[in-house]
Amino acid sequence: MSARERTYRYVGPADLLALVRPERMGAAMRSSAELTAWVEDLPPTELTEPFTFVVTTDGLLRLAARRSEHVVCAGGQLVLAAGEMTFVAEPSSGRWSVVEVTNQSTGYCPDPASWTAVAAALDRAGIEHPGGWTHEVAFRRCEACQERSIVREDDYVCVFCGAQLPRRWNVDPDAAGQLP
Numbered sequence: 001m002s003a004r005e006r007t008y009r010y011v012g013p014a015d016l017l018a019l020v021r022p023e024r025m026g027a028a029m030r031s032s033a034e035l036t037a038w039v040e041d042l043p044p045t046e047l048t049e050p051f052t053f054v055v056t057t058d059g060l061l062r063l064a065a066r067r068s069e070h071v072v073c074a075g076g077q078l079v080l081a082a083g084e085m086t087f088v089a090e091p092s093s094g095r096w097s098v099v100e101v102t103n104q105s106t107g108y109c110p111d112p113a114s115w116t117a118v119a120a121a122l123d124r125a126g127i128e129h130p131g132g133w134t135h136e137v138a139f140r141r142c143e144a145c146q147e148r149s150i151v152r153e154d155d156y157v158c159v160f161c162g163a164q165l166p167r168r169w170n171v172d173p174d175a176a177g178q179l180p
């Protein structure tokens with residue numbers, strides 16, 4: 001973990017924490033071969049929708065089946081990144097590579113800057129990727145009403161109360177000291 005990477009704490013509904021179990025943690029992908037083995041073990045229908053991913057603080061990419069909760073995939077721990085990922089097999093080599101990737105995780109609400117941790121985890125495993133988010137989400141906490149929301153179309157206004165939202169990531173107020 002480099003000094004430039006920040007960690008994200010789970011900020012979603014507390015009842016989901018009850019689902020966290022060590023054995024439900026996402027599968028770690030240390031190599032392209034591990035990804036191939038994991039993917040080929042899944043029913044083919046699973047591949048048509050994005051997977052849940054997190055990057056844990058050990059720098060490893062962890063994957064879970066579609067619609068899994070990020071906090072369960074992360075074993076309830078802090079993450080360097082979270083979101084959804086879609087893979088496709090290269091016709092020539094049969095190797096799986098990332099075609100779509102987004103930081104969409106309402107459980108962790110990570111800043112797009114978390115891409116560096118995603119790229120590092122994929123590069124480390126030798127998995128090809130698009131070089132950046134294919135869909136990027138800006139999460140903010142409203143400092144007036146405290147609701148968390150997604151900024152739509154660059155409109156930094158709270159959908160709940162109409163207050164102005166800050167330009168900088170602020171979802172976890174207790175993490176302010178971690179900001180670069």
Ligand SMILES: [Zn+2]
Binds near residue numbers: 146147
């Ligand atoms: Zn508000």
